[in-house]
């Protein structure tokens with residue numbers, strides 16, 4: 001049973017597939033140069049970052065709940081002969097069972113209740129290899145956009161919470177970005193890219 005957020009994004013992805021809109025977003029553009037080796041992209045969406053990372057030499061595993069996103073990523077990667085394994089997954093009930101050189105979760109972790117968001121963040125941090133990279137992007141307190149989803153089903157992170165979950169990691173890039181959103185709401189994002197000691 002897909003969550004409300006997965007249904008929302010699947011509808012958006014169907015529109016984007018029909019319109020041929022596949023640009024990297026600013027967070028994905030920021031992240032791409034830091035990626036290498038075996039990469040896990042959680043909440044990969046349409047797979048734009050997964051495809052570019054694979055083009056740049058990564059071997060990518062990509063997971064998302066959106067059938068439209070996963071189908072588009074699979075077909076495009078197969079057509080281009082790129083090393084991408086894309087699977088539909090319910091990330092609200094998923095445990096990482098191996099380590100990676102890089103783990104990306106861009107625009108994902110806020111779509112879970114607080115306990116699950118924090119547990120998934122801890123699971124990600126634990127499964128990056130020493131010397132590997134994490135790229136995290138979440139909505140933070142101050143965001144008003146998520147009022148459209150069920151209140152118990154999302155979590156706005158406190159400013160600084162991502163870095164606090166990465167003690168001793170080398171921060172490679174970070175940003176705080178604010179965007180106007182539909183219905184006179186706003187989105188405030190925090191992004192951290194960091195290397196594990």
Ligand SMILES: C[S@@+](CC[C@H](N)C(=O)[O-])C[C@H]1O[C@@H](n2cnc3c(N)ncnc32)[C@H](O)[C@@H]1O
Pocket residue numbers: 003005006009010025027028042043044045046063064065066069089090091092105106107108111
């Ligand atoms: C804001 S989009 C980000 C997509 C992509 N990372 C990007 O930067 O464009 C959030 C993604 O998380 C996925 N997602 C949200 N909740 C999920 C869940 N419970 N299980 C699997 N995927 C989920 C959505 O389907 C969507 O692709």
